[in-house]
Amino acid sequence: MELTGHDECCGFGGSFAVRLPEVSTAILDRKLANIEATGAECVATCDAGCLMQMAGGLSRRGSRVRALHLADLLEGDSA
Numbered sequence: 836m837e838l839t840g841h842d843e844c845c846g847f848g849g850s851f852a853v854r855l856p857e858v859s860t861a862i863l864d865r866k867l868a869n870i871e872a873t874g875a876e877c878v879a880t881c882d883a884g885c886l887m888q889m890a891g892g893l894s895r896r897g898s899r900v901r902a903l904h905l906a907d908l909l910e911g912d913s914a
Contacts, residue, residue, distance in 0.1 A: 838878070839869045845880075847888035863892045870900055881905040 846852060846862030866889065870878045878893075878900060880886050890902035 836873055836875060838873060840866060845885045845888045847884040849884065852888065863888060867892050867896060867898070871896075871898060875900065877901045877903050877908070879903050879905045879908045 843866065844862055845866045846859040848859070852859040870889070870893070876899070878889060880889065880902065881904065883904075886902055886904055893900050893902055
C-alpha cells in the first residue's frame, strides 16, 4: 500500500539528525504516525540511514511495525 508522505524525509539526513535533533525527531514522528496509520506489518526502505532511523523510532514507540531493507523483503526474510 502507498504510504501517506512516502516522498517526505524520515528526519535522518546524515548529520542533520545530529545537528538539529529536535527538528529530526519532529519529522520522524510524523513519518512514524503515517506508517502506523496504514495498519501494515512492515515498512520497507532501501536507504540504510532511513532504515536505522525508522527502525529505532518504531522500537522506541513499542510499535509492532517492523522496518525492513528492501532486499530483505524481496528475499522473503520478513519473518
